[in-house]
Amino acid sequence: MQLESMYQEIILDHYRHPHHKGLREPFDAEVHHVNPTCGDEVTLRVMLKDAGNEPEIADVSYDALGCSISQASVSVLTDLVIGKPVSEAMDIEAEFLRLMRSAAEPDEDVLGDAVVFAGVAKYPARIKCALLGWMAWKDATSQAIAWRGDFGGSSPLAREQR
């Protein structure tokens, strides 16, 4: 069986026991992304906090319906980006995208557990599954940053939730 190259044990673990799942408050931005080929969907929230020179990812929470790959991928993402400065989290996202698009040798120092998705990159039909949560996170984070850039501080939505 070649299946194990895609369904690494770490992926199955995250699928069965997802990390940081559930929608939490407060949040600066919320997005809803859909994979149009299969209907898988994720609602994802990002909360930033001020930390030194640049904001940091305070929390990523989500609710998702989808296959093992999409579920595990968003779970791994939360482990990797929560608590990181935004620029470092964006670098991780860029490296993950590079892995998915080119099946390049992944940089384990940057990607951590996410390197196990290298097997998924060999199945073109499943790359969108792996990217669903990452695209949603990037979108939500960009919206949260844009808000802060324009007005400073957390969004009124987040302040109200507090």
Add this chain to the structure above:
Amino acid sequence: MSFDVGRVRKDFPILDRTVRGGRPLVYLDSANTSQKPRQVIDTLSDFYERHNANIHRATHELGEEATAAYEGARITAARFIGTSDETEVVFTKNISEAINLVAYSLGNAAGRLAVGPGDEIVITEMEHHSNIVPWQLLCQRTGATLRWFNVTQDGRLDLSRADELINEHTKIVALAHQSNVLGTINPVVSIASRAHAAGALVLVDAAQSVPHGLMDVSSLGADFVGFTGHKMCGPTGIGVLWARRELLEEMPPFLGGGEMIETVFMDRSTYAPPPHKFEAGTMPIAQAVGLGAAVDYLSDLDLAAVRAHEHKLVQRALHALAEIDGLRILGPAEPVDRGSAISFTLDGVHPHDVSQVLDDCGVAVRAGHHCAWPLHRALGVQSSTRASFYLYNTPDEVDALADGIRTAQKFFGVT
């Protein structure tokens, strides 16, 4: 005549290949696209090698041969669906284009065909997106209202509101002959007669029925029938819109361009008679000829025996799948008024993961919403796995499907 699946399989070269590291190919995705017999592949090569030229405008021998082949395919297709008038057969690139042609043209029509505010278009929840979105666009352009037949939980059309849904405001009723997800065969004849009594036109999406030789436009009662070549052993890039001659004459054109005109002046144009009025630009000539070869291939078989063979496969599959714990078949559980697509969900394993494990076993199926998102919502599921059978499938392949599903359950630890 009878039917020998072993002999038929020899006509399809691709069925000899292996996938995923040496496993025999079990192709159960024919509702998505069918495989192609040698006869069709050879016809395409022969056309390009021996007869290639543009049609209707070349005055040389090759042009004559290409034109004869293209127009010959139109006659072949017309006879296959039960009409003696081949000018009622318009070639399109696929059925999506055929339905868009009708929806667009009616949006520009005058007189009795005109669509406007207060008019209603009736479709069903079990439609493919190809028979939904063109009507949404027509309603947006004209102010008409889109109305829906619901589906019952066992995957049939809910006809209890038919008299209310189809009324004097209804301009067109558009529905699938056979559902691409559920396999359900709809009672088109009775719905069409109700629609005609209300003064409405009827369009039938026959993409899933024509491949099984299930089409006689002379008795179906529809005004428009669309189907696509690639699901019936033909090439991609070629489809058919059949319509009553008087409608094609009355309808304004869809795409403008070469070959669809009669005269062109700087301030106006007049149009060629149908079907050429609707065939602008250089058409997919070789693909039309290939479709003709596909129809010839199917016609040379005993199609009643083919359908009996497919029916046995469906029966076997329904039975085998019903025995799997946690498996829910969407659509009719009995092989009555039911074609050869079987969609299902499996507790605890997402359709993508089911299909990935099946693929690893060499079994090709489709996973997702199968371009029928409203139907999946109506049935309360996000997506499904679909196996679909065609003339070249065997009982052993049905068993391979059931075995593969059990493998998926084991792999994901749900049994």
